[in-house]
Amino acid sequence: MTFHGLYDGDQVIFTGVRGMTELNHCPPRVVKMLSPTLISIGDTSTMSDYEGGGTLRQIRVSEFKSFKPMKDSLLNPSFVTTDDFKTHLLPLVHMAFLALHEYTKATGSLPRPWHDGDARRFLELFADVRRTCPVALEEVDEDLLRKFACTAAGELVPVNAVIGSIAGQEVLKACSGKFTPVSQWLYYDALESLPVDTSPLTAANCAPEGGRYDAQIAVFGRDFQRKLENLKYFIVGAGAIGCELLKNFAMLGIGAGERGRLTVTDMDHIEKSNLSRQFLFRSWDVKKSKSSVAAAAVRRMNPEVNIVSHELRVGSDTEHFYNSDFYSQLDGVANALDNVEARRYMDGRCWHYRKPLLESGTLGANGSVQVVVPNITERYIVHGGSHKNAIAMCTLKNFPGNINHTLQWARDMFEGEFRQPCELIKQYLEDPSKVQQILKAPTPLDIEEVKSLKEAIDRIPRSFKDCVKWARLHWEEQFHFQIAKLLSQFPADHKTESGAPFWSGTKRCPHPLKFDVAEEEHLTFVLAAANLMAESFGIPQLRDPEAIANMVKEVEVPDYDTWKEPLSESMGALKLSDLKIAIPPPKDLEGLVLNPLSFEKDDDTNLHMDFVTSASNLRAENYDIEKADKYTSKRIAGRIIPAIVTSTALVAGLVTVELFKVIQGHETLRLYKSSEFSLAIPRFCSMEPEAAPVKVYNDIEWRPWDMFEVEGEVTLEDFFDLFEKKHELSISMVAEGNQVIYSSFLKPKEKQRRMKMTILAILQELLGEEAAPKPGSFVMLDLNAKDREGKRVEVPFVRYSICASSGCKD
Template sequence: MEVERRSSAPAIDESLYSRQLYVLGHEAMKRMGFSNVLIVGLDGLGVEIAKNVILAGVKSVSLYDMKPTEVADLGSQFYLSDADIGQPRAQAARERLAELNAYVSVAVVTELPDAASIRRWDVVVAVGQPLSLQLELDEMARAAGAKFIAAETRGLFSSCFVDFGEGFHVHDQDGEEPLTGLIASITEDDDGCVTTFEETRHGLETGDLVTFVEVQGMTGLNNSEPRKVTVKGPYTFTIGSTKNLGGAYKTGGYFRQVKAGKTFDFKPLRQSLMAPEFLVSDFSKFDRPAQLHVGFQALNAYQQTKQALPRPQNADDAEELLRLAKDIAQRQTDPVVVDEKLLTQLAYQARGDLPPMNAFMGGLVAQEILKACSGKFNPIVQWLYFDSLESLPAAPLTEADCQPRHSRYDRQIAVFGAAFHAKLQNTKEFLVGAGAIGCEMLKNWALMGLGTGEHGAIFITDMDTIEKSNLNRQFLFRPKDVGALKSAAAAAAVTVMNPALTGKITVHAERVGADTETIFDESFWHALDGVTNALDNVEARKYVDWRCVYFRKPLLESGTLGTKGNTQVVVPHLTESYSSSSDPPEKSIPICTLKNFPNAIEHTIQWARDTFEGLFLQGAENANLFLSQGRSYLDSLVKQGGGSTQIEIMEGIKANLLTHRAHTFEDCVAWARLRFEEYFANQIKQLLYNFPPDAVTSTGAAFWSGPKRAPTPLQFDASNPLHLDFIVNAANIRAYNFGIPAVRDAAQVAAMVASVAVPAFQPKTNVKIHVNDAEAAKDADPSDDDRIHGLISELEKVSVPPGGYTLHPAKFEKDDDTNFHIDFVTAASNLRASNYAIAVADRHKTKFIAGKIIPAIATTTALVTGLVCLELYKIIDGKKDIEAYKNGFINLSLPLIAFSEPIRAPEYKYNDKTWTLWDRFDLDGDLTLQALLDHFQNEHGLEITMMSCNAVLLYSFFMPIKKRKERLGMTMVQIYEQVSKKPLPAGLPALTLELCCNDRTGEDVEVPSVRLALQ
């Protein structure tokens, strides 16, 4: 046994694990760094589990599987090749698995563990193993204090068992940030009713625990023992008696939710077999777990007796399985009546091994391993069964159609038959995006054989290149690929997995959008059988969705957010589209809160991020525009209007090119020191001059109360690391703007800053500070012509050296740890937080918020893509029953797996005709306007009142009569070119017209769009 424990885990490589860290956190990652995992069984499911766990970053993974590689293994075990046939599966895959993560030791063991050696591992996983071995491993693991998991997939069925022993403690059940809220009042009585400000609901649930800070007038509540909450409304909850806590509540204060852990006691496998506890994975199949619990035991008994699994579609073998199942069902603590139809399907598919099912279960089990290692998130208690029988083809299968062909696809053919497999091979699918989901999708497609047939094809596009932070979850990429095009690298990687894809993948590096419709043109879309999105932004998703609706192509949509994921299937003429519904917009922070009245670290981080843009990006860009265009640029600013905005831009140009133009690094340090004084001392002093700490409102209430915190100016101290950090980072980014070499030595910078002269603060009596955004909008600063003209006169004095002069704008980049960007935002945010007595945030949290990072982990991605590909089987089969399809919603931290039927496409009516978003009118582009009007009147009973194309109005009932008559004899192309004053692009295949119509009763009705074919 090669694995040995070490006394310490390596430091966490944040550039590699950055997205995962925002899912698990540093403490959980550290605990994982001490954890050793043994995986027994390296079939398709085993390698999925190993891949996900290695990417996650445990200490070591040991592999046991002495079974020789067979041709059929290549259909699901993506790290095996033809050259490995005959070699032990674990040994053949070890090197490729080890390449996934240099921080994880990957070893092969050649003997199963015994009671002594099993202590070397923290988690033992049995994959596709006989029940007798599972029982033996579970008993040894429990005795050694190790965690045990068993899992297997059989065609479209899968099973997972979890045993983490007795007294397993979970530190954080869901991974969500503790809720906090600002207090408006607290009653002094036996109930202690807390009311929060009506800006944000408190979000608590009855039974939650909360603590309090900064409460004035009821000081005994601050930092006391957690209080249990009883929710009374969205803005109120009670906490029990608040008497004798230092008097009545006065003002201020925050509540903070306390995340309570939970301890689980697991039953051993032998006991749990007879009295199982299920996690339901699909509530539409509530009775399935008990049936499959019996069925999988019967399958094991069959295999032990026959030394083989039941043959595909063989009635005799299925009958024998049913006999065994009925006997086992009666021995359960709660006897089960066997569902013969269901367990017959289990027998028929027992020899099947499907990549999507392995991806689903591989993501799920790997996350359970991480829970076992880290104590983060709720584990499965204790059995989970999952099936996707809806994915079977509608056409009846025969035993002959499911016989092995001695090919890598035999175990897929065992489930779906050769005829369906041929259909899958000849599918043309478009994958939009080759990131985390895209990599997993391509892997599944390669193993399934999608697009490998004579008429099949795969198209991929992704404009991004590979970064180091991608390697933790975009598993097709290696360190050598950093900087390469994602789509090309991913295509090359999956072609190695399945050489039959050679010449079948077309790679693009363009985003799919309006500006690339000459590349992804009508002929491209018409040739496709379907589209799969692997995108990370809503706008791109909506555009692809619109094209799929226009060309009536099925779309598979999915997304992940940490341990959460969702899938959506869009089927022409059946379901709604992706764009039919949308999430509410993200809540923005009021500008006045950012500028003057922050009360949360999120406010100061956003302020620091905005400050970065103004100082280092926009300021440099504006200066460059002035240097290149001169006076004409200033004139264009004056024409744009905006008053204070004009002045702000010109003042910035003046600072960059005149008053604070940097020639040396010392100049940059001096500039940074003045910025410190301005932001964290002078602006605060001015705010307190306008609104002293004892200021009151017109109603006599204290001005500094509720969400408004009275700030305190900072006194610069070079010995304070936070103060000096700001100078170091600000000066270095400023130096980058001016092409001056960096100085990273803080001691050198401290010496430079000591000599900087800082003018004394003088309050301004004519400055108005707005209390809220509505007041700011009402009092928008008018243009100050004298000041603008004065600035123009000063800027005309700027001298440009021979050969020109250009600043280097600093575009914010969160993933480069050497560019000072995140460090500046962290320092600036924390200094401003110090002004307002807000708890500061570390660099990790600041990077997450400022960089708007989407938390990601390989386990969720694998599971989600598995669900997507199970829906792909249905789409390829052409299912017309909406009940066959499923949208998925998962949260591996709870854990929760839920499904819903897709929403049917909404129906609309005009006259006696019903239509959906999938319908349109297809007409000849040579029709004149008169012919078009007559066609709709005579054929559809519709009077066209308005008609437009690409926001160009071509016809309306309120047009002058003369203009309407002129257009009646013209085609729509002629009218469009006349109105838009530009010719249509050569080769344009069609025009899309949007209509407003009245029905036969004269009522305004919605109607489909019109496609006018031009070619």
């Protein structure tokens, strides 16, 4: 079921409708919303009968905006809310700024930081303004007004980033006429960032020192500044958000103390397209490491900051480097990642080591921030599991409905044809024994891997003509044979079990294409595919379209009836003995050049986008989908909804504000803020994070941050006894990740054998000596357990520390 996301009065246009063709490309029709999945577009009785298919697209309608003059708006303001819990305070804040202007007129300066006399003078002037101002106030919060006065002379980098990014977007709106402007006053505050007890913030403690940090000392005092300087923080990612975070952290002096340090890692390198939104990089930095260039920029901004850059991916393969020693000395982690998998992994690391995590992301003009605090908030993983824009594999493979689907399909084809086969062969040549081990006792997944290897080896080209032949046959397979096969299974008039047309709704009925060397799109596909295949196997390329067209004419193309399925599908019936013979020995592949290609969208000479664009458009033609030009295809296929610096700056500002709270160790949930925003609408939403959920076993409450702690090498039998005696829990399964250490489903003899083994010995047996955990490390064990009444209950993970000493402590 698909939700249309439309409302009464929205306007839409249609394309690709069969039967009721009067709708195609007709003037926009006004929508009436009937339900989240149904709309009405008015009277269609005069149109021909609907047969199927079609796509609707919402049309954005221009809107005229007018605003009150400044003089009127000052006295009769309208507000944009940034925090629903503070909406009632907006008139008070508005009047406070009016009083601040009166204060500067009267005294020639702002109130001094945390100066009691100046704060009293401000409150007196506020009372005068209130008597003459028509703005209605529900209540007067004198504590808020005092904090307003005491911090007015201060200046904080992240608050500047928040206000500056919103103001910058408003300038862009005024210049372009695109997106909805703020109407009319927007106030942002983060007063909850101040200490709960502000008594140590005195005029003496917050007086200027004559240094670069005076503006923030005016707000938080000298002691807090020293704490900032001695922080040790890990920033994961040096892209758009990472650059903004590093800038904020450097300006605040984080890591500038004797004990402080910033660590940043990013395995990526700078591309031309990064320069528009990653402001730590310059044109001469293209092709250089993001993390090292960003670190150098931080040193120029603030030479006092101690910063270390790495070019490592965070993941299981780098846990030997980012180990317990590394995490134990951190004060926290700030993510600047672009994928859910890495975010989930870092959430797991922060959970393991009980470190706070600052999480953020942007999508065009939209963004979000989540603060994760041990023992107080929920973990990121709770909300991080779904991709709103993920495309189902069945849609990509057989039922594309728009150009996004065909472009994603083409991107996947690029990976599957020009990177993965080379990598498979490379792995085989580096370790041929692995295949032989697989074939001794193969699992179904192992068999599939060997099939893929066999297919990759069989198609190795020996000349450029071989590459052209492969490209031409690949065109036929993808855009003719596969479509013909789908239609043989589901003909155009096919009906579902309920009698409804199969090809209806979002399912477009395709048609096979016929190759024509004179068609530019057809020849472009073959030219790009042949050259990419040649590059991946070290064969000299040929870019001459005429020469390739002549080669294409020599290729013998089978008809559909004699076409053979791809090897990965047709090998299903092969016996194990056949597979053993099918893989040639490594010596037969000596001298082979292997160059797995990584998709690069910004190099117009590498043919990557030529291949993806032509493949996508040909598939779009199969399904009567409107095609996209190379520029549009690049934007979508590169998986970029263009990041804009206003939204990344706003996200980084909001993240850094939350850092102030994390550093102070706020224990009250309501003081933290998770945020979502859209600079386009504009809409801003700050909310209290979700609390860490409470669960129960044997009348004992626990949260996801809680863990059983077990130290020392023990047998599985002793481990079970410990939980039986101390926690009144009966264990039926123990697992470490995907490895099952113990299960009630094991055979009796295997159960008895493992019960006498240490947990480390079992892991060494399952993982191998090299991959097994080492002394001094720890693993997280997942338990299936029953409580004292024999009911299955959810229990905390076990943090099992492996050390040289014997015995079991808990």
